[in-house]
Amino acid sequence: MMRLYPILAVVTLVVAAPANAAMTVHQFVTRANDLRAQGFAAMLSPDFAVLKEEARQAKSQLKAENARRVAARKPPIACVPDGESIGIEEMLDGLQALPAAYHKRPLKDGYARVVAQRFPCQ
Numbered sequence: 001m002m003r004l005y006p007i008l009a010v011v012t013l014v015v016a017a018p019a020n021a022a023m024t025v026h027q028f029v030t031r032a033n034d035l036r037a038q039g040f041a042a043m044l045s046p047d048f049a050v051l052k053e054e055a056r057q058a059k060s061q062l063k064a065e066n067a068r069r070v071a072a073r074k075p076p077i078a079c080v081p082d083g084e085s086i087g088i089e090e091m092l093d094g095l096q097a098l099p100a101a102y103h104k105r106p107l108k109d110g111y112a113r114v115v116a117q118r119f120p121c122q
Contacts, residue, residue: 023054025110026103029095058111077112079121086118094118
């Protein structure tokens, strides 16, 4: 019976957190800081690919939302000039600097806030 508890715990975690659930800003920043501490070895960590994909999805979602807003004649979230972008270090610093309440929100919301602060629409 004692051997069953670890298995039940893992099954509960898998069921409680679906694979397509988006990371919160806090989860992303915490895991990214753990990787930062590893230096170049971080690129060998399985977390590296996971975080890279989370960031890619957040960026993609922001682009899609911006396009929907423009199509609906609403102001865009951010106005990123062609050829401009935010580097990963700047993004992580920006995410960490967000108010504590933002750390509970999905990564895409934090990403949008940081990009909007860096590239506001005039």
